[in-house]
Amino acid sequence: MDDNKTIDQDRIMKINIEEEMKTSYIDYSMSVIVARALPDVRDGFKPVHRRILFGMRGIGNFSNQPYKKCARVVGEVLGKYHPHGDSSVYGALVRMGQSWNMRYTLVDGQGNFGSVDGDSPAAMRYTECRLSKMGEHIMDDIEKDTVDMVNNFDDTLKEPSVMPTKIPNLLVNGGNGIAVGMATNIPTHNLNEVIDGCCAYIDNPDIDLDGLMKYIPAPDFPTGAYIYGLKGVRDAYATGRGRVVMRAKAEIESGDQHDKIVVTEIPYGVNKQQLIEYIADLVKEGKIDGISNVNDETGRQGMRIVVDVRRDANANVILNKLFKMTALQSSFSVNCIALVNGRPRLLTLKDCIKYFVEHRHEVTIRRTQFDLKKAQERAHILEGLIIAVNNIDEVVEIIKGSKTPSDAQRNLEKRFELDEVQSKAIVDMRLGSLTSLQVDKLHAEYDDLMKTIDELQEILNNPERCKQVMKDDLNEVKEKYGDERRTEIIPDEHEFNAEDFYPNDPVVITISHLGYIKRTPLSDFREQARGGVGAKGARTREKDFTEFIYPATMHQTMLFFTRQGRCYWMKCYEIPEGDKNSKGRAIQNLLALEPGDTVNACLRLRANVSDEFLDTHFVVFATKMGLVKKTSLRAYSNPRSKGIIAININEGDEVVDVRLTNGHNELILADRNGRACRFDESNVRTMGRVSTGVRGMMLDDDGEDEVVGMIVVNNPESETVMVVSQSGYGKRSQVEDYRKTHRGGKGVKTLNITDKTGKLVAIKNVTDDNDLMIINKSGIVIRLAVAECRVMGRATQGVRLINLAKKNDVIASVCKVMSSKLEASVEEESRSAWAKTNEEIKSDTASAEPAGDEAETLPDDNDGNESGEGSDAPVDFD
Numbered sequence: 001m002d003d004n005k006t007i008d009q010d011r012i013m014k015i016n017i018e019e020e021m022k023t024s025y026i027d028y029s030m031s032v033i034v035a036r037a038l039p040d041v042r043d044g045f046k047p048v049h050r051r052i053l054f055g056m057r058g059i060g061n062f063s064n065q066p067y068k069k070c071a072r073v074v075g076e077v078l079g080k081y082h083p084h085g086d087s088s089v090y091g092a093l094v095r096m097g098q099s100w101n102m103r104y105t106l107v108d109g110q111g112n113f114g115s116v117d118g119d120s121p122a123a124m125r126y127t128e129c130r131l132s133k134m135g136e137h138i139m140d141d142i143e144k145d146t147v148d149m150v151n152n153f154d155d156t157l158k159e160p161s162v163m164p165t166k167i168p169n170l171l172v173n174g175g176n177g178i179a180v181g182m183a184t185n186i187p188t189h190n191l192n193e194v195i196d197g198c199c200a201y202i203d204n205p206d207i208d209l210d211g212l213m214k215y216i217p218a219p220d221f222p223t224g225a226y227i228y229g230l231k232g233v234r235d236a237y238a239t240g241r242g243r244v245v246m247r248a249k250a251e252i253e254s255g256d257q258h259d260k261i262v263v264t265e266i267p268y269g270v271n272k273q274q275l276i277e278y279i280a281d282l283v284k285e286g287k288i289d290g291i292s293n294v295n296d297e298t299g300r301q302g303m304r305i306v307v308d309v310r311r312d313a314n315a316n317v318i319l320n321k322l323f324k325m326t327a328l329q330s331s332f333s334v335n336c337i338a339l340v341n342g343r344p345r346l347l348t349l350k351d352c353i354k355y356f357v358e359h360r361h362e363v364t365i366r367r368t369q370f371d372l373k374k375a376q377e378r379a380h381i382l383e384g385l386i387i388a389v390n391n392i393d394e395v396v397e398i399i400k401g402s403k404t405p406s407d408a409q410r411n412l413e414k415r416f417e418l419d420e421v422q423s424k425a426i427v428d429m430r431l432g433s434l435t436s437l438q439v440d441k442l443h444a445e446y447d448d449l450m451k452t453i454d455e456l457q458e459i460l461n462n463p464e465r466c467k468q469v470m471k472d473d474l475n476e477v478k479e480k481y482g483d484e485r486r487t488e489i490i491p492d493e494h495e496f497n498a499e500d501f502y503p504n505d506p507v508v509i510t511i512s513h514l515g516y517i518k519r520t521p522l523s524d525f526r527e528q529a530r531g532g533v534g535a536k537g538a539r540t541r542e543k544d545f546t547e548f549i550y551p552a553t554m555h556q557t558m559l560f561f562t563r564q565g566r567c568y569w570m571k572c573y574e575i576p577e578g579d580k581n582s583k584g585r586a587i588q589n590l591l592a593l594e595p596g597d598t599v600n601a602c603l604r605l606r607a608n609v610s611d612e613f614l615d616t617h618f619v620v621f622a623t624k625m626g627l628v629k630k631t632s633l634r635a636y637s638n639p640r641s642k643g644i645i646a647i648n649i650n651e652g653d654e655v656v657d658v659r660l661t662n663g664h665n666e667l668i669l670a671d672r673n674g675r676a677c678r679f680d681e682s683n684v685r686t687m688g689r690v691s692t693g694v695r696g697m698m699l700d701d702d703g704e705d706e707v708v709g710m711i712v713v714n715n716p717e718s719e720t721v722m723v724v725s726q727s728g729y730g731k732r733s734q735v736e737d738y739r740k741t742h743r744g745g746k747g748v749k750t751l752n753i754t755d756k757t758g759k760l761v762a763i764k765n766v767t768d769d770n771d772l773m774i775i776n777k778s779g780i781v782i783r784l785a786v787a788e789c790r791v792m793g794r795a796t797q798g799v800r801l802i803n804l805a806k807k808n809d810v811i812a813s814v815c816k817v818m819s820s821k822l823e824a825s826v827e828e829e830s831r832s833a834w835a836k837t838n839e840e841i842k843s844d845t846a847s848a849e850p851a852g853d854e855a856e857t858l859p860d861d862n863d864g865n866e867s868g869e870g871s872d873a874p875v876d877f878d
Helices: 002-011 017-037 047-058 070-080 086-095 133-137 191-203 209-215 231-239 272-284 315-325 349-390 392-400 405-416 420-427 436-461 463-481 611-616 820-843
Strands: 107-110 128-131 149-151 158-160 175-178 183-186 226-228 241-247 249-253 260-265 291-296 305-309 329-335 337-340 343-346 488-490 506-512 516-521 546-553 557-562 566-571 599-605 618-623 627-632 655-661 666-671 675-680 707-713 720-725 729-734 760-766 770-776 780-785 811-818
Touching: 017 175, 047 070, 047 086, 047 128, 047 133, 047 158, 070 086, 070 128, 128 133, 133 463, 183 337, 191 209, 191 349, 191 463, 209 231, 209 349, 231 241, 231 329, 231 349, 249 315, 260 315, 272 291, 272 305, 305 315, 349 392, 349 405, 349 420, 349 436, 349 463, 392 405, 405 420, 436 463, 546 599, 557 655, 599 655, 618 707, 655 707, 666 760, 707 760, 720 770, 720 811, 760 770, 760 811
Parallel strands: 226 488, 546 811
Antiparallel strands: 107 128, 149 158, 175 183, 183 329, 226 241, 241 329, 249 260, 260 305, 291 305, 337 343, 506 516, 506 546, 557 566, 557 599, 618 627, 618 655, 666 675, 666 707, 720 729, 720 760, 770 780, 770 811
């Protein structure tokens, strides 16, 4: 028993588990990389594809033979060459027969091989297949020792290590695969273009990328569509990695009832059925308005997806939204990794062509050597036969006089100085070969063979002749299988800009207390006289009211700041439109707000801001507890869908107002108890985004006092300070009436607070060119001209601005907008510019250009400050 125990212990090997895990994983990963997941740069095949084609050739499953069951092919491959799952083999077989995946199919399939809608193929017992013509050409000359043959998995058969393909399959049909620690994704290309590029490289191995791109301008996908811009293509060709932007081919068909968007080609790799379902979901969720129906009318004539556009909608706008929000525009991320001498490498376009041409050179040399050897062997036999027929009588006598065929061979070798091969051919020669006609044929065949031998030796000895043979082989394939490019190229990438389709009209963005947002044309709010009762505003839910209103124009970007100090981005035209009586849409459906957080302030910004502007302007925050914080605008220049931290908020505090400054402005903070504190912006140092700020104003200790707003003073001589109280009273005062102090002070009285006026609710800096929009909690809206409010002392209680008809009603929000007269001229100018642009777009949707800088002609609410520096109103980027 002890002896057995000793034997068992002797069989146990102690190893380091860390080293064993490392070694085993590396072995596994290299096996996946080399033997399964990555294609070879020479023929563009993974082992499974190579084995499928070779197996089909082995059972005579050629293009001119009847179809065979796919199960028959899969069984052949599994049993002889590929000891893996049948589903992986069948999946690879099916993909080589799918015309929407392969630019040139290598398998001719019969039966259900799936569809572009993502339908699965039928089981392999139901489908049939055979090699396509091009699939056969992949294996041309394989019997001529052109490639190395290796043992299969059980060392009973031979299989090719690579295919002797005349077709640059890696580029032509592309490939994809996920290995361990790396992946590959190679687009398809046009055969004519790739072969022309290969021939150009053969002629000039020093050709650069620009030279190659004259022949191979971009990928060519089997599903057609457009390639939008060549920058990503050039990156992919130059480095092996890049992003190719693809866009569906779509046209707008005008009808009597409504317009239709008809899609006839979709980007490569897009599932048509999922695309249609996603468009329908966007319509149901209200993310795209103006679509009444989506139909798939694909038939024998080709693909046809029809999107019905409602009568009141602009088909160009809808198409632009579809490109932006769906896979009608998508990208192909090129990651050109393939095996080079058994090692994975990231390859440029020139690398791919270089290694294929080198492979073709090796195949050509080995094929030539094989043919030369066969020709020389045949010529050697013919030389003996010619000697025999020239001395036929003597040969017959020698054969007749020999006892056995072996003796006859030896006698002939001795008499005519022949070798064993020649003597055997003479002994085996048929009597019919002795006719004069056959003798002439022997001489003619020998002469032809000598010419062939000379040509083959010329190929081996003359590199230029070898290059010509390689080009002839490639051009032969091109003539047989080359076709026109399917994917059209739009060289200059021009993204469809939604601003091209919207007039830059002034709008009002309203946000309710419960978080419903909408945009309404400013013209919907007519001006009333001071002291009017206003008009009915938004229909809100019970206990809801419009809390914030912001002026903007359609092309501007809104930066939303929440109570808890986060910042979000959205274009004005992306905000759902509604009339002044509509409720709007929940802002949580548009912005990724955190639970319990709400929008509390906003800036409006113009796109394409210069670096100088970003570095010289600042975002200033005011909080309820009287803190202020100044941060460089550059910190907020990179939008993120989930928002960013804009300011660090203490417990119990919240953001009240946000303004844009130029670093040299004055700030005025106002509190509920009717006091205002004026100080220079320079008193607030610049801080990072994730900071709390410093004290800007000291509040009363009554437990109810809080900051209600902040204004930025740019021109004290032309601007006045407007304050509004809860009960609808307000007044204008000169800026100079407010004594300048240091930050952190109590400030001075800005409104005489009484029971009649109620607490202060808003502070704005205004001129006679402004209107005020006032909304109370019951939903009543009034728009009045600031010019009707006279300038008076800061310590007075002001005059009635709006008559609160309902008892206990109070002012909810105050907003400054441009005057109605100025708005009318701006709207007319904006619509004229947009109408001109819209006509240009309709003439050629695919090449729509931006609508120009009509937005630059719009005055903003900065009171004549065109740079947007230091105004109270939200500011545009220049």
